[in-house]
Amino acid sequence: MVSRRKVPPYRAQLAQLADEAPEGDAWVHEIKYDGYRIGCAIEDGAVTLWSRNGKDWTAQFPEVAAAARRLKVRSALLDGEVAAVLPDGRTSFQALQNAFGTGRRELLYFVFDLLHLDGEDLAERPLLERKAAVERLLGEGAGIIRYAQHFSGSGRDIHREACRLGLEGIVSKRADRPYRPGRNATWVKTKCVLRQELVVGGFTDPEGAARDAIGALLVGYPEGGALRFAGKVGTGWTNEGARALRERLARLAQEQSPFTPPPPGRLGRDAHWVRPELVCEVAFTEWTQDGKIRHPSFQGLREDKRPEEVVRERPTPTSTSTPTRRRTPASPRASPRPRTSPTGRSRIKRGR
DNA sequence: TTCCGACAGTGGGGTCGCAAT
DNA sequence: ATTGCGACCCCACTATCGGAA
Numbered sequence: 001m002v003s004r005r006k007v008p009p010y011r012a013q014l015a016q017l018a019d020e021a022p023e024g025d026a027w028v029h030e031i032k033y034d035g036y037r038i039g040c041a042i043e044d045g046a047v048t049l050w051s052r053n054g055k056d057w058t059a060q061f062p063e064v065a066a067a068a069r070r071l072k073v074r075s076a077l078l079d080g081e082v083a084a085v086l087p088d089g090r091t092s093f094q095a096l097q098n099a100f101g102t103g104r105r106e107l108l109y110f111v112f113d114l115l116h117l118d119g120e121d122l123a124e125r126p127l128l129e130r131k132a133a134v135e136r137l138l139g140e141g142a143g144i145i146r147y148a149q150h151f152s153g154s155g156r157d158i159h160r161e162a163c164r165l166g167l168e169g170i171v172s173k174r175a176d177r178p179y180r181p182g183r184n185a186t187w188v189k190t191k192c193v194l195r196q197e198l199v200v201g202g203f204t205d206p207e208g209a210a211r212d213a214i215g216a217l218l219v220g221y222p223e224g225g226a227l228r229f230a231g232k233v234g235t236g237w238t239n240e241g242a243r244a245l246r247e248r249l250a251r252l253a254q255e256q257s258p259f260t261p262p263p264p265g266r267l268g269r270d271a272h273w274v275r276p277e278l279v280c281e282v283a284f285t286e287w288t289q290d291g292k293i294r295h296p297s298f299q300g301l302r303e304d305k306r307p308e309e310v311v312r313e314r315p316t317p318t319s320t321s322t323p324t325r326r327r328t329p330a331s332p333r334a335s336p337r338p339r340t341s342p343t344g345r346s347r348i349k350r351g352r
Numbered sequence: 353t354t355c356c357g358a359c360a361g362t363g364g365g366g367t368c369g370c371a372a373t
Numbered sequence: 374a375t376t377g378c379g380a381c382c383c384c385a386c387t388a389t390c391g392g393a394a
Contacts (some may be wrong), residue, residue: 017385036382055381183358208362210388216363234363235386265376284364285384294365295384 007077007116008123010039010050011181015171015189021155022172022188028127028150029158032169032189033110035083040068040109042076049082064109067145071137074118078134079179080111080148111138112148115179123179130179155190163192168285193283195299196221198230199307200278201258202271203249213242214249217298218263218271219282221312226260230291230312232267233282236298245301249274279305 021029038057039050047065049058058065061082068078085106114134115123122130131150138147151158155172162170169191177186198219206215216234220227237245252274262268279302284293 034383051382053381057382204363206362210361211363232364236363238387283385288365290365292365296364297385 005116005119005121007041007043007075008121010041010054010077010079010115012037012039012052012079013113013179013181013187014052014183015187016183016185018188018190021159021170021190023155025152026174026176027155027172028152028175029155029170029172030112030148030150031162031167032171032191033081033083033148034168035081035110038064038080038082038109040064040076040078040080040111042068042071042073042078044074045069061107061109063107063144067109067143070143071145073137075116076114076118076137077116078109078111078145079113079115080109082107082109084108107144109145110148111145112150113179125178126176127173127179128175159190159192166192168192191285194286194313195281195283196293196313197279197302197305197310198233198282198293199227199276199310200249200274200280201227201229201276202273203246204232204267204271211239211242213239213246217245217280218259218267219280219293220259220276221310222308223312227258227276228291228312229259229261229263231293231296233280233293233296233298235296236283248278252277276307279307279310 036057037052038061041048041050047058047068048056049061049065049068051057064082085108111134112131113127114130114137115121117133117137122133125133135147138145140147150173155170159170169189172188172190174186180186198221200217201220202218204215204218206212214237216232218229218232220229222228249272254273254275257263257268257271257273258276263271281299281302282293283297283299285295286293288294
């Protein structure tokens with residue numbers, strides 16, 4: 001006998017980042033949708049969409065709320081991702097953002113979990129039970145609320161295939177575990193990371209008290225005889241590494257921006273410019289429509305590369321696969337860190 | 353004593369809305 | 374009309390600290 005409960009507040013379970021997808025039958029794997037994480041609370045016909053940080057986002061996705069209102073439930077708490085779907089079937093965060101404010105958009109709500117249904121809390125149930133409940137609730141319906149499929153099998157194989165298809169990555173989940181808000185090792189995400197050598201053309205000063213050397217590097221690539229600005233990179237070094245980097249950059253200082261055209265606005269006025277002689281390696285998730293790198297992080301200087309050798313790599317449908325791996329020996333960090341384990345930074349430890 | 357997880361802080365690319373220029 | 378800024382979203386990563394192992 002289950003006591004009648006109210007729909008609990010939405011507190012999302014988050015995934016830990018790992019270099020490699022986990023293996024074994026204890027795990028199932030889902031596509032990592034590139035959109036907004038949204039919890040959908042239904043209570044007596046009233047629908048509220050919650051962002052990951054507890055903001056009410058019902059007004060941002062009215063069509064999702066309307067579709068949720070039509071579900072045949074008295075009360076429920078769904079967990080999933082609202083994403084914009086491209087013609088090729090992939091989801092695109094940029095397309096989603098572009099869809100704001102305009103009337104035309106193709107949104108889907110991919111539901112991968114169900115934490116409450118008609119007075120009963122499901123969060124303590126094993127994942128596969130909860131997912132079966134999602135599937136029963138949503139069926140194979142072709143509406144905008146979709147059941148997010150999962151896959152069994154080799155995590156590494158599934159990850160490789162996801163990257164080959166140009167997806168953002170996968171999320172692997174322990175099939176037998178309850179739902180736990182916050183970040184823990186029962187959900188693990190592995191991303192399809194791009195890497196690119198880029199030329200350093202300037203840097204900004206740090207803004208906070210916790211840094212004293214560099215805010216961000218301004219990077220670009222040669223094209224048509226000019227250096228094109230590709231964005232800023234503001235993380236990936238230690239304080240010590242940043243100080244060493246700034247000393248080197250100081251010796252390359254020049255008055256004029258080496259970028260054509262120079263970065264616009266405040267950035268173009270406040271940055272320190274340098275002769276474009278240093279090449280660094282940057283990891284990032286994708287090129288934006290504006291030709292900027294998204295989610296960039298500094299991986300180290302490429303002492304073996306000259307700026308003229310840098311080429312912007314264009315994604316091709318079949319070769320976007322970049323298996324997660326450690327950086328190559330040829331791309332050391334600006335400042336080597338003490339290794340804590342033979343494998344370097346391995347974030348994921350399997351809990352028994 | 354060592355290790356690890358949680359948290360705060362600093363940085364990125366975007367959108368929108370509003371206020372100042 | 375343009376520009377700057379803050380509040381949101383999506384993030385990566387480092388530094389720190391307290392508690393568990």
